[in-house]
Amino acid sequence: MEITEIQVDGYEKVVRCQDRESGLHALIAIHDTTLGPALGGMRMWPYASEDEALFDVLRLSRGMTFKSAVAETGLGGGKAVILADPKTAKSRKLFLAMGRFVNSLQGKYITAEDMNIGIADLEIVQEETRFVTGLKRSQGSSGNPSPYTAEGCLIGLRAVAEALDGSSQLADLHVVIQGVGAVGGALAVMLKEEGTRVTVCDINEKRVAELQKEYGFEAVDDDEHLDLECDIYAPCARGAGINDETIPRLNCRAVAGCANNQLLEAQHAEALRQRGILYAPDYVINAGGIINVAVELLPGGYDEEESRRRIARIYDNLKKVFEISRRDDIPTNKAALRLAEDRLGAARQTS
Numbered sequence: 001m002e003i004t005e006i007q008v009d010g011y012e013k014v015v016r017c018q019d020r021e022s023g024l025h026a027l028i029a030i031h032d033t034t035l036g037p038a039l040g041g042m043r044m045w046p047y048a049s050e051d052e053a054l055f056d057v058l059r060l061s062r063g064m065t066f067k068s069a070v071a072e073t074g075l076g077g078g079k080a081v082i083l084a085d086p087k088t089a090k091s092r093k094l095f096l097a098m099g100r101f102v103n104s105l106q107g108k109y110i111t112a113e114d115m116n117i118g119i120a121d122l123e124i125v126q127e128e129t130r131f132v133t134g135l136k137r138s139q140g141s142s143g144n145p146s147p148y149t150a151e152g153c154l155i156g157l158r159a160v161a162e163a164l165d166g167s168s169q170l171a172d173l174h175v176v177i178q179g180v181g182a183v184g185g186a187l188a189v190m191l192k193e194e195g196t197r198v199t200v201c202d203i204n205e206k207r208v209a210e211l212q213k214e215y216g217f218e219a220v221d222d223d224e225h226l227d228l229e230c231d232i233y234a235p236c237a238r239g240a241g242i243n244d245e246t247i248p249r250l251n252c253r254a255v256a257g258c259a260n261n262q263l264l265e266a267q268h269a270e271a272l273r274q275r276g277i278l279y280a281p282d283y284v285i286n287a288g289g290i291i292n293v294a295v296e297l298l299p300g301g302y303d304e305e306e307s308r309r310r311i312a313r314i315y316d317n318l319k320k321v322f323e324i325s326r327r328d329d330i331p332t333n334k335a336a337l338r339l340a341e342d343r344l345g346a347a348r349q350t351s
Contacts, residue, residue, distance in 0.1 A: 001017060001018075001019040001021075001024075001097060001100060001101070002017070002018050002019070003015055003016070003017050003101065003104055004016050004018075006027075006054070008029075008058060010031075010062075011029055011030065011031050011032075011058065011061070011062075012030045012031065012032060012033060012038075012108075013028075013029075013030040013105070013108065014027065014028070014029045014030070014054075014057075014058070015027070015028050015101075015104075015105070016050075017097070017098075017101040017104075019097045019101075021093065021097070022091065022093040022094045022096070022097040023084070023089065023091075023093075023094060024082065024084075024094050024097040024098055024101070025050075025082070025083040025084065026080060026081060026082045026083065026098060026101055027050075027053055027054060027057045027080070027081050027083075028057070028078065028079070028080045028101065028102070028105065028109055029057040029058050029060075029061035029078060029079055029080075030061065030076070030077075030078045030105070030108055030109050031058075031061040031062045031064065031065045031076065031077040031078060032065040032076050032077055032344070033076035033108060034076060034344050034347050034348055035068060035069060035073075035074055035075060035076050035343075035344065035347050036068075036073075036074045036075040036076055037075060037076060037107055037108055037109065037110050037131075037297075038061070038064070038065075038075070038076040038077055038078025038108060038109045038110065039064065039068065039073070039075040039076070039077075039078065039109075039110045039112065039133065039290065039293065039294060039297075040060065040061055040064040040077060040078040040079040040080070040109075040110075040111070040112070040114075041079065041080070041111065041112045041113055041114025041115075041117070042079075042080040042081070042082065042098070042111045042112070042113070042114050042117050042122075042125075043056075043060075043079075043080070043081050043082070043114035043115035043116060043117060044081070044082040044084055044086045044089075044090070044115070044116040044117055045081065045082075045083070045084075045086070045115060045116065046083070046084065046085040046086075047081070047083045050083065053081050053083050056081055057079050057080070057081045059261075060079040060081075061077050061078050061079035062077060063077065063260075063261070063283055064076075064077030064078060064079060064290075065077025065340070065344070066283060066336070066337060066340035066341075067283035067284075067287055067290060067340075068290065068294070069339075069340040069341075069343045069344050070283065070284050070287065070317050070321075070336060070339055070340045070343070071284075071287040071290065071291050071294075071310075071313070071314070071317065072310075072313065072343070073287075073290060073291055073294035073310075074294065074297075075110075075294050075297070078108075078109040078110075079114075080098075080102070080109070080111055080114075082094075082098065082117075086116035086117075090121065092124055095121055095124035095125050096124060096125075096127060096128055098125050098128075099124065099125040099126065099127060099128025099129045099132075100128045100129070102125065102128075102129045102131055102132070103128055103129035103130075103131065105131075107131050109131065110131045110132070110133055110297070111125065111131060111132055111133070112132070112133045112134040112145075112290075112293050113134045113145070119134070119135055119136060119144075122134065122135060123135060133293045133294075133296050133297065134293050134296075140301055140302065141296055141302065142292050142293050142295065142296050142302050142304075142307070144182070145288075145289030145290070145292050145293055146182035146183045146186060146289065147186055148288040148289050148291070148292035148307065148311060149183045149258055149286055149288045149289035150183050150184075150186035150187040150190060150258065150288070151186075151190070151288050151308075151311060152285070152286065152287055152288020152289070152291065152311045152314045153183075153187050153234075153236075153256075153257065153258045153285050153286055153288065153314075154170075154187060154190045154191065154194075155288075155311065155312055155314045155315050156256060156280055156284070156285035156286075156314045156315065156318050157170060157175070157191075157232065157234075157256055157280075157285075158170065158315055159280075159314075159315045159316075159318035159319050159322070160232060160254050160256045160278060160280050160285075160318065161173060161231075161232075162319070163254075163278055163319075163322050164231065164253055164254060164278065168315075170191060170194040170195070170196045171194055171195035171196060172195075173196055173197070173231040173232060174196070174197040174198075174199070174229075174230040174231050174232075175191055175196055175197070175198055175199070175230060175231065175232045175233075175234055176199045176200075176201070176220070176225055176228055176230040176232070176233050176234065176252070177191075177198060177199070177200050177201070177234045177236055177257070178201050178202070178222070178225055178233070178234065178235050178236060178237060178238075178241070178257070179201075179202055179235065179236035179237020179238065179257075179258075179259065180200045180201075180202045180204075180207055180208065180211055180236070181202070181204075181207070181236070181237065183236055183258045183289075184200075184202075184234070184236030184237060184257075184258060185207070185211060187234065187236060187258060188200055188211065188215070188217060189215060192215055192217070197218070198217050198218070199217065199218040199219065199220055199225075199228060199230065200212075200217045200218070200219050200220075201219060201220045201221065201222045201225040202222060202237065203222050203237075226246055226249040226250055226251070227249055227251055228251060229251045229252075230251065230252045231252065231253050231254065232252060232253065232254045232255075232256055233250060233252040233254070233255050233256075233257070234255075234256055234257035234258070235255070235257040235258075235259040235262050236257045236258040236259050237259055238259060239259055239260050239261035239262060240261060240262070240263070240264040241259065241262060241264075242255060242262050242263045242264065242268050242272065242279075243263075243264035243265070243268060244264075244268075244271075247268060247271050247272060247275065250272075250275070250277060252277060253276075253277065253278065254277060254278040254279070254280065255272060255277060255278070255279050255280065256278075256279075256280035256285055257280075257282070257285070257286075258282075258285070258286045259282060259286070260282055260283070260286065261282065262282045263279075263282075263333065266333055266334075269281075269331035269332060269333035269334070270331045272331070273331045273332075278322075278332070279331070279332045279333065280318055280321075280332070281321060281332055281333050281335075281336035283336070284314065284317055284318055284321055284336050285314060285318060287311075287314060287317075288311045288314065291307065291310050291311050291314075292307045292311065294310075295307040295310065317339070320339055321335045321336045321339055322335070324338055324339060
């Protein structure tokens with residue numbers, strides 16, 4: 001196994017691992033550990049090149065720093081990517097090698113589930129390192145983070161509703177959810193229980209049909225959902241869906257969903273603001289999953305009651321973001337970044 005460091009300005013440590021025996025080619029980026037060890041998921045993707053993978057892992061690890069800072073998890077930001085096709089390259093040898101790679105950082109980076117990586121994969125990784133979170137409840141871990149991401153988003157939507165109408169009640173609103181997988185589907189059910197009018201869409205038409213049959217949701221074709229008039233548009237699947245092409249089509253008062261990296265570019269938050277559309281920064285509203293995982297690392301181990309108490313802070317954090325945005329006359333993505341940097345700065349002063 002060959003582990004080499006890649007020098008990147010603004011990052012504490014970026015490392016590459018290449019292992020001939022297992023075929024592992026992976027990168028880990030540690031952006032900032034001011035607030036604690038860097039926690040971030042491991043993803044597996046058939047990147048076209050190492051440069052493309054490096055761009056992804058740097059962007060994602062930096063985002064985790066700000067996500068954890070705003071959520072006050074007591075952790076820093078990091079990420080891991082494996083350059084391989086998850087359909088063909090998964091093997092026990094590969095994940096054991098990945099475990100040794102994670103372990104080589106001696107706890108400065110703690111891994112978890114992300115795209116194309118499941119609990120079964122992480123269980124193999126754990127054989128070589130203890131710096132793994134998000135495993136089964138039976139193992140003393142926090143389990144599937146999806147329900148907690150959805151719960152946190154529901155709580156965040158109350159802050160959005162209050163910003164729109166002065167009331168945190170969701171019952172009289174119409175929410176369009178794009179992407180009804182594990183997180184978006186759970187959010188749809190939670191909103192229905194609140195009395196919200198929910199319209200769902202997904203590229204997976206079978207999933208939409210199943211939810212319609214079980215819960216009676218309204219549905220719209222995925223190609224047409226942007227044009228549908230609603231109060232809140234909730235992207236819960238694809239990233240980069242808010243862009244120059246889609247923003248003119250939006251027929252909503254707010255964008256607030258569970259998807260990561262919703263803006264194609266940072267400037268698109270200002271484009272939303274110019275149209276009078278409130279944007280809930282994704283890493284603020286979708287932090288429930290990472291908050292739940294972070295609770296595993298508290299003294300005494302995982303406590304679901306404590307997790308839910310911390311997830312409830314998403315409401316207050318979004319209200320602070322909206323307040324900063326109004327006060328300083330800046331788009332909400334810049335307000336969220338300002339809140340994160342303030343918390344990081346305060347920690348640096350006391351360290």
